[in-house]
Amino acid sequence: MTSPALTALDTVRLSIDCMGGDHGPSVTLPACRAFLAAHPHAELILVGRADALAEAASWPRCRVVPATEVVEMDDPVEVALRRKKDSSLRVALSQVKPGAEGLRAAADVCVSAGNTGALMAVARYLLKTVDGIDRPAIATVMPNIRDGFTTVLDLGANVDSTPEHLLQFAVMGSALVSAVEGKSDPTVGLLNIGEEAIKGSEVIKRAAQLLRAAGERGDINFHGNVEGNDIFKGTTDVVVCDGFVGNVTLKSAEGMASLIVSLIKQEFSRSLFTKALAVIAMPVLKAFKARADHRRYNGAALLGLRGLVFKSHGSADAFSFEQALNRAYDAARNRLLDRVHDQIHETLRSQPAAAASSEPPADAGDALAA
Template identity: 35%
Template sequence: MLTIAVDAMGGDHAPACVIDGALEALRESGNRFEIILIGQSEKVEPLLGKHDTAGLNLKFMHAPETVTMDDVPATAVKTKQNSSLVKGLQLCKAKEAEAFVSAGNTGAQMAASLFILGRIPGVLRPTIYAYLPRLQEGLTNMVDVGANMDCKPEHLVQFAEMLSIYQRYGAGIENPQVGLLNIGEEEGKGSDTLKQTHPLLKAAHAAGKINFIGNIEGHDILKGKATVVVCDGLVGNTILKFGESIPEFLGVLFKQALEKNVASGSLDQNAAAAATAMFKGMFEPFDVEKFGGVPFLGVDGISIVGHGRSSSRAIKNMIYMAEHMVERKVNEHIAEVLADK
């Protein structure tokens, strides 16, 4: 049976929300895997005690230390050896767990994952991707979204290869479409790095490693033109955060418009309530908690990272994501493709 280590202390609403998510995953899946919850016993056990966990494949492991959002990523792994983060990843390294899940400090998790698990052979730089809203079937994933600055062309090519493999094997997308995010469609456009990346992506396409559709522009992202949007971490992080801020911005605009329309009598109370419900429902494509979190691509093991504000539903879906990554052998496929240079 698959064992998944879960960081009970990671996230804005931890440990309560992590416990809820873990128990829900076990119940909903019919105890399909085993979960080891890791955290400070004085915080986790009282909350666990309130639940009926009889018959669930649940273990608890005490970790006296906690990595916080303020910890410096590069040093947390060395200074907090007894944290849930480090202990969870060590379980993976020792093959006592197949995957690790956390909604804590992303930078620290990335650093610790690299330090403890290492890279898949052939990987230049592990990376992290994100989900963007999409109207059509399929997924729109963007890579890199902040783990890597000053990327070289060969880094961007590997990001495209790794994310294509994830989409193909992990998400069942038959022929992922790779777009290079640029300022224009023509091959000669963009920064020096992008100009050098374009022919390398064409070569990877010719070699059958990816399906490269060419340059795409900012307005092509929401149109779903590519399933794999490739960019430097600076661009990706900025677009991701800009995109995440849209629902709140529009919420303010909606509230103002609603008040104006109610005051003027254009909408009665019933219609206003219906319009409000409709407006909230509209943002379903912006709901990325349905994916839970994302794996660090290129790390030699499975380390799933979630948003700090993850709900129990997000935690549950991160656990499913971990299961997915193991069963579909995504890392094995990455190793195979990247070894073949």
């Protein structure tokens, strides 16, 4: 890899698209300030309109890089790619582009809450994909009943995926869990409508064959098919699916978490008696709300690029955006980019030639860089 190995004592530099998302600097700047206070070995490169970032100019371990344009949440991908070449999104991404002759990039990781399609397309155009990766994937964590997390990918970058793509997602997801959570041999499940090998579409059946073969070679630790409820059971460390299914699963889970919290509030508000019970149960209710709060799990990795990029929810508040910064910091500090590259290289080297994808590189202007 071109990027030097990072250790726990190295300074980690984050490039922040401060103008992205629904709220822009009113959210990103407070989050960045809180993050700096909690991470003495971090430095920030804040990208955006100079007037909007004026208050951060004097912050320690912080540098402001001006950008005159903003990619709006409803901007078409073509606008972000071809017209807004001085957008905060594009300038922030350029900070993680590897330097010449193996020199370290200006930043180790980029974080943006901006337009997902634009972020993926511009990132793919500027950074390119790792050798052996046809399509980048979006990965994030979801809580499970084992008091841990399940990493799920893809969450929307690719609405249609081949079996070979799903194998690549499995390898990248395994590398992510190994790097960030320290698990040397994370288990991988393939999301399906049943655990039986005969179930699922032809794409899923073929993907299961590829994943099983990769598991037999020792490239991944393949558990087998899993169902949607296995994500929350913690049956496997990684769950692989295409972007359409993954995005629906993520949004459904977030909606269900919000529904459960709302229903509990309604039930405890029905009478004076239930309100009194709520006071008694308050410590438990607060703990439950914290565990079910989807804001704690904000920050999705764009895996497969030659630069480390994290996507925050566009609607994130300051607390949620800070969680995305924390996740990005941990990934950079634990050399996620190097680990993905190494694991992909080993997997592709050992798998049969017939299983390798022959897909030509997609055009950088595709709607989701798919």
